[in-house]
Every structure is written in structure tokens, then in C-alpha cells.
Amino acid sequence: MSNSAFITMMVVQILVTVITGYFFYKVLTTPARPEPDSYSENDEEPR
DSSP: OOHHHHHHHHHHHHHHHHHHHHHHHHHHHSOOOOOOOHHHHHSOOOO
16 A cells, blocks of 8 residues: 555544544534423413
8 A cells, every 4th residue: 555545544534533523522512402392282272
């Protein structure tokens, strides 16, 4: 394997690992959205 192919392979592998780690970190640290109350949609309006 030539030096340029090895360097390209290493750069791509490191880049993919860093991008994957960044998005995995974002998924773990993003606060959850509040779930809507499904029962409030079924409540009848007061008359």
C-alpha cells in the first residue's frame, strides 16, 4: 500500500469516527421534548 493511500485511509477513518462520536454525544445530551398529553385530546369541552 502506498503512503498516500494509507494517509487517505487513516484520515477518512478518523473523520468518520469523530463525526459519529459528535452525533452520538449530541443524542445523549439533548434534552427530551415533552410528550403531549394524549388524554387532553380526548377530553370533551365543558359546556
